[in-house]
Amino acid sequence: MTTLFERTSTGWRDIGGLDTAEEIAHQPALWEALATHLGAMRERIQAFLGDSLRDPRQTVILTGAGSSAYVGEIIADEINAAWPCQVRAIPTTSLLTHPALYLEAGAPTLLVSFARSGNSPESTAAVQLVRDLAPAARFLNITCNAQGALARQGEHDAGTLNLLMPAASCDRGFAMTSSFSCMLLAALCALDPDFQPEHMATLAELGRQAIDGWSAPVATLAAQPVSRVIYLGSGPLEALAREAALKIMELTAGRVMTMANSALGFRHGPKAAVNGETLVLLFRSADALSRRYEEDLLAELRRDGVAHAVLAIGTGGEFGIDTPPWPDAWLAPLWLLAAQQYALHQSALLGLRPDNPFTGGIVNRVVQGVTIHRHDES
Template sequence: MTTLFQRTPEAWRELGGLDTAEEIAQQPALWRELARLLDSQRAALADFLGDVLSTPEARIILTGAGSSAYAGEIIADEINAAWPCQVRAISTTSLLTHPALYLRRERPTLVISFARSGNSPESTAAVQLVRDVVPHARFLNITCNADGDLARQGAGDKFTYNLLMPAASCDRGFAMTSSFTCMLLAALSVLDPDFQTAQIEMLAQLGERALAGWSAPVAQLGAQKVARVVYLGSGPLESLAKEAALKILELTGGEVLSVANSALGFRHGPKAMVNRETLVLMFRSSDPVARRYEGDLLAELQRDQIAAACLTIGAGGNFSIDAPAWADAWLAPLWLLMAQQYALHQSALLQLRPDNPFASGTVNRVVQGVTIYRHDAF
């Protein structure tokens, strides 16, 4: 009998979580499809980008809201270190409220927008704001929905490139899963000067092994009730911790509180939240110096014995896979597979419907209730 994360597809359907379970499981296949898509557009993308990445005075803004913002945060420093231009991750929610802090009319600007549906009011409003303020700005829209407002807004515009993700990545479920990892890998592939298609193929193979090997232990962990979950990560993995914490918060309808922090930052106050109903999960960096700091905190938490458990995700961790020592941003989609599964099981444990944990509509798949206000040109 076919099983999916230790349950049959029919069981997931009855629990209201089949879409989410399938969308977590499909990611390695979608990464392969993404690699083929990127290969077919490599020349067109290079022509669109031109020399902006090698221009010191140019600004590259990685933007989105919620999970889409975290995708930009994970890769920003990696890309900034690789090119002379300035690369920053700035959420649409910050761009819209404080544009004067981030935009300069005289600076060549490329805005890279991450959007699952492309229908969030902040997504299109942030693009229009930059159009109004920065002459000749360019826009790379990385989106999963060809019919979304963001993609349609840029259609036919010579200053816009719509990079569409594999169609199946436009998640049907509430939480962003395959959409998140596909958009993250797409941006890394386009912006990383050392990118090779074989890297995504290897990541897909590792993902398949991780999904198979972690299925039983993650299900066992997810069957244990907790009141709080802490995700920790260093450097780019701190933003991965934010995404993992958001998955718990979303799929449990806010019943399990979750926070994210860095390994070194956690001691500076947030550690106070840890109690016997708290699970601490740490993403382990591929950087050897970062791993020493992470190891010290892990040993401290285990010595304190104040948490329900302290577990690690990454090379040599409790949830591990024999992966190359790539940059943390490239390994982030692999480690996220564990966190997505865990959130799914916690949702089922609480007898929620993972595909739509907010039946009351208080939180929506595409954000609602946002009024956009114009800024005068500055």
Template sequence: MTLLLQRGRQSWSDIGGLATAEEIAQQPAVWRALATSLQAELPRVAAFLGDSLRNPAQRVILTGAGSSAYAGEIIADTLDAAWPARVRAVPTTSLLTHAELYLDPAAPTLLVSFARSGDSPESVAAVELLRATVPGARFLHVTCNADGALAKQADGDANVCTLLMPPASCDRGFAMTSSFTSMVLAALCALSPQPAAQKVRALASMAEQGLAAWAAPVAELAARRVDRVVYLGAGPLEALAREAALKILELTAGQVQAMANTPLGFRHGPKAAVNGNTLVVLFHSANALARRYDADLLAELRRDGIAARCLTVGFDADIGLPLAEGLTDAWLAPLWLLMAQQYALHQSALLGLRPDNPFAGGTVNRVVQGVTIYKSHE
């Protein structure tokens, strides 16, 4: 019997987790499809962007809610360092409540929206807010759903450009998996100064190696029940840690508590959360200086002997791959996330939940519901 992440397909189907398991395992194939589609799509995106990113007055806001917000946070600083334009990540959930802190009507602004469905109320409202607040605002929608509200906005509007992910990336499961990693890689390619589609293909090959090598140890790690998981990462990997923590919270319906921090920041209070039923996962940076700080904290945690287990994910790590040159942390984040996605999936199964929909009662939904959008003058 061929195993899918250490279980048979029928077994995943029986426990209500087949869609999520398939969507985690399909990511190398989805990334290859993305690299191919980007070759055709990026000239159109480049024409839309023109020379705007070379303008120091240009503001670029990367936005989304939940996982989609973390997608922007992973890549924002890398892109900001690459261009004269000012690039920052602002979640839609902050933009809608405190627009005056982030928007300048006099500044040329590009809103880059990350959205799996493109139908969440905050995503649509953020675009409407920019239209009403910033004359001439422009919009790049990075989305997985060709039928979503965001994707349809591009029809006939010269100020809107939509970059669609491969159809398979529009996850059927509750948690964002292949949708998240595809959007991160697509935005990096679309907004990087140099052609980068070949990096996506390289990462797809590395992901295949990782999925094969990590499936058994991650399943074994997840076979032990824990109450808390701490994910740590520096630079762009801090946002990766947040996404990893969200995955375990979502797929275990909050039964496993999770937190995220940086290796240096963790000592400043959050370390108090570690106890004998805590797993600590440190995402190793590709940056040599950052790795020295990573190593110091890891050694400290292991000396303390308080956590149930401390391990590393990344190059030359407990769960990882041999060191490869030319890829920075923002590019590598989707690769290392494959470990955390698998771990969350197995923990969900261990708890007897249905991973494709852990919230059977509907208290949390795949597409957010129950949000009332208010106008500033109301």
């Protein structure tokens, strides 16, 4: 009988969590499948992008809603530093409400959309908005659903490239897990000039090691009830902290309150949230300067002796693994494996059904109830 994260498959099925457990566990295999697919697509991707990223006038907007927005936030600075073009991460939820702040009609624009299903109303509305306000814009859709509205919207448009993830990455469970890591890695592979194909094979092997090595200790940690979880991260890992915090908020149906912040920003007020029922988890950066600031904060929090526990995720941390000297954006999917497992166990601990914690339909897998308002109507 298969065991996933210290519980049998039957056990996960019985509590309504098998889809989510499997979708966390199969990520390394999906990363390998993704590498093969991207290799086959490489010439098409390069032809579509052309020299646009070398143009200082080019604006690249990385967009999505919720977890999909965090994908863009994790990679934006890495990609921006690599090219002369201007790269920004702007959620669809901001583009739609304040388009005049972000879109310029005459500027060459590439909209990179991240979407698990591609059926969220904001996804397609953001594309239409950019078409209206920046008529020469082009569109790169990174999505897990070939039948979604986002993919279908641009499948016959020469100015659009659909970059589809492996079909199994379109998570059946409520929370985005494998969809998140696959879209993040696909964007890095497509847009990072330093990408080497062997990166993905190495990452997949590290992912397997991380899942095997962290399974028992993460389950043990999650068996200790807490009422608050705080994730901290610096640079690109601050956005990863937001994604990790959201996973707990979603899978516990809001019963465990969460917060995310940077290592340096945490002292400026948010530290007041720490009490005896708080778990603090810090994603350790690969950057030497950032790590010094992080170590200072970890030492301070442990001296305070207030939090239930203060732990680090990343090389040298309580949940760590030796990695190549890669940037934080490339390592983020590894560290997220620990956070996803922890959220899964917290959901089970509270007696919820991880595959759908919101049985009353208050929050849905694909957002509902959004009315799209025209930008040109007062």
